Amino acid sequence: MLDGTFDLRGYIDHFIAENNFRAMDRLAFLRARFAAGLGWIWFPTGYGGLGLPQNRQAEMNEIFAAAGAPDNNPTANSIGLGMAAPTILAFGTEAQKKRYLQPLWTGEEIWCQLFSEPGAGSDLAGVSTRATRDGNDWVVSGQKVWTSNAHRARFAILLARTDPNLSKHAGLSYFLCDMQAPGVDVRPLRQLTGEAEFNEVFLDNVRLCADCLLGNEGDGWKIATATLNNERMAIGGKFPGRESGMIGVVARTWRERPELRTSELHDRLMRLWVESEVSRLTGMRLQQKIAVGQPGPESSAMKLNFARINQELTGLELEMLKADGLVYSDWTMTRPDRVVMTGRDAGYRYLRAKGNSIEGGTSEILRNVIAERVLGLPKAPLADKDVAWKDIRK
């Protein structure tokens, strides 16, 4: 394994000299990058990486960006890059890694995540989508929800129940699902903002081949946990500066609209400015911890900060704007390619921020995580422990 002293710049300069991106097709260049280990730099050699420490990814991104080289447009495939790829790397067979990782990294194949269901939100292990064996194949039926990118995705990571006679965690398996297979029906899920960022995905006797199982039958919960732990690792990048995010939006309004200022709003603004800055510093500390390999449930603290501060700031901004706060840009259903929390108008930001304390773990669940896994307080007794999934009262 290469260490932190590896001359990354020299290696990239050499690579660019051999692969002139200005004269090459973008995809060909990206495939060459992957082959040279200049994709996700901390992945092993042969799978798009060089086995370098993860904290050198940002350095590599900067070198390519400074050279003006194309990137893989990571925001378009955040679930693929942040969640599917590390899971496939960790649990996939050689054939699965060879088949899926390269086109995932280049962005040729977008991925989505088929985990949550109408009946399994915080209690994800309660999913009821069934996968049954049929010869060498699997046949999957059920309903998934809150699936971003499903309408653009080529593949999905899928959590399904393979044995309802076992307890809820034990009866799950993890699949790589072809989103173009017959029986996959993707429908937009309109949310309170008016737009549809997410989808509902109906699976009706979808036939998956034996190679679509990731890991062993019954490993679903273990692998899904690993996927969710990767969520926060997502994609490296520059550390956000002061006043980035929602506080920047509200501070700009304050500066540009002196006629809106009142002492009461000022007091709230300054409190939230301090909290935003402190939360940014906590994020800096957490990022440094992750870089030296000490990630953990502590990241829940950041998520709690983010959700609460965003919600308070967007509420403050709408009040500050008074008459302008009473109008809303557009209720027409649209399908945004990506969500910009600070985008559109104050009303949109206020409404969209309500999701911040729900998506990716509700604030209530995160408090349980901190209490039980960080502080070591007793775990809540579970009514469905050691009960066959089929016998749990639903």
Place this chain on the structure above:
Amino acid sequence: MSHFNMLDGELDAELQSSVENLMSRVCEYSRLIAMYDGDRSVATELWDKIRFELGLAGMLIPEEMGGVGLTAREAAVVTQTLGRSMAATPFLTSSVVATSLLLSANSALIAQMASGELTVAVALPFSTAPMGNLSTFSIDADGLIVGSARSVAGAIEAQTLIVPVLNNDGIALYAVDADSLTVMPRVSLDMTRQVADVTCQRVRGTLVAQNAEQMLRRALLIGAVLLASEQVGVARWCLDTSVAYLKERRQFGQPLGNFQALKHRLADLYVGVENARAAARFAAVSLAEGDPDVEIATAVAQAFCSDVAVLAAEEAVQLHAGMGMTWEHPAHLYLKRAKADQVAFGSAGEFRARLADLVDLRFP
């Protein structure tokens, strides 16, 4: 500055364990509580050990001047550890604030401070903010100092006081022997950092510096940075002690920690304390690195950490319930310290007002 190291290193851990070790030997809660009944013996013993056994009194003084030559980053580890164990010492007032002031004034007193022989306090109310009004003494026609300062921290322990005096050129600093002025100890909210009223009735002082307003404000700023770490130490003790208590205390046939209402309160407090750690650490590193934004970092740390320490102490009392209200349990020591610290070097509100200027978010 995203390259600032926000994590504890080996030196930090060593420093922390040597201070912790001393505290566990000397700083018994019963002796700290006795300070409220007039027995200050633990404070004397503790300060002697910090000065002469650990040699920390001169930690911020450069080695060539006889000190240890460490930075605010390491001093923050010390104040955090002292705060956590509720140490009753003039470290913050003498080894941090007075030392920083006398270093910038190139005072000859530094040599004696480096060895720990001399303990010094600045004759300003402990509530004075770096950007606040500096209450000053004056000088009469005979060149003698007159005036008073209320609620001065560290004055009781000091052999020398640095007295800010207003003259025609601005603020001058005079060193005055503690024996030649009046130090009147007050019954204090926090008896582990007892304050005193300092009065000069026509006393003679030795001139230390002229035009010293900026030096004085800088020394108070450094005090505010390191106070934030003390507040983190206070808050962490309150959190850890409350968590431990709720694991062990049983009611309704089960540990109190089973109840989700209490778990969520502790989780929220944990988030606050983690945030405070980052804010205090960033301010200390900004100071140590000479970052030009240190004033913003300090205001952020003080606007945040002082309220977290108070919240943590208030939660500790509430979560210990009946026990938390007793004289015997140490929770009240932390409550009193946290509340006094909230006022020290300026309140959270004063720092938010300062920030509004610093980051261009003024009202009106």
